[in-house]
Amino acid sequence: MAKKTLNDYMRMGHPIRLRWYDDGNDAYYVVSIPSFPSCVTHGYTVKEALKEIMVAKEVTIETMMKHNLEIVEFAETTPVIEIAEPFSKEEMKEMADAVEKMIGILDGLDEGSE
Numbered sequence: 342m343a344k345k346t347l348n349d350y351m352r353m354g355h356p357i358r359l360r361w362y363d364d365g366n367d368a369y370y371v372v373s374i375p376s377f378p379s380c381v382t383h384g385y386t387v388k389e390a391l392k393e394i395m396v397a398k399e400v401t402i403e404t405m406m407k408h409n410l411e412i413v414e415f416a417e418t419t420p421v422i423e424i425a426e427p428f429s430k431e432e433m434k435e436m437a438d439a440v441e442k443m444i445g446i447l448d449g450l451d452e453g454s455e
Contacts, residue, residue, distance in 0.1 A: 345414075350402045354417040357394060359387065360425035376413040377401045387435050388442070395446070419444060 355376045362371045362383070370390035373381040380401045384390030405412050 345412075347399070347402055347406065350406075350412055350414075351395075351399060352418050353415040354420040355398065355413070355415055356421045356423060357391070358423045358425060359390065374398055374401075376415075377405075388438070 355374045358373045358375055360371045362369055369383045369385050370387055371381065371383050372390040372394040374394060374397075377398070380394070380397050382390070382393040382397045384393050402412060404410075
C-alpha cells in the first residue's frame with residue numbers, strides 16, 4: 342500500500358464541529374475537527390469559519406506527517422458537520438452553500454492528483 346500524501350488526508354471527511362459563540366463583546370463561529378484536538382479556529386461567517394478550518398486541518402496534518410504521528414483516517418470524503426446550536430434559515434442556506442463550495446474544492450484536489 343502506498344504511503345498517503347497530504348492531499349489524501351485532506352480529501353478525507355473528518356467530522357467538523359461548528360458552534361456559534363457570543364460573549365457579549367464579540368460574536369463568531371468556532372469550528373473544530375474533534376479528530377485533531379488542536380485543530381480549532383473561528384470565523385465571523387460560516388463560510389469564513391469553514392475556510393479557516395481547512396487551513397488549520399492542512400497545517401495540523403502537515404505537522405503530524407512531519408513528526409510521524411498517527412493520523413485518524415476516514416473513508417468518507419464528505420465531512421459531517423455537527424451544528425451545536427440552532428440557526429436561522431438564512432444561516433442554514435449560507436452553511437449549505439459553504440459546504441457545497443468545500444466539496445468543490447475537495448473534488449478539485451481529486452482532479453489534480455490524476
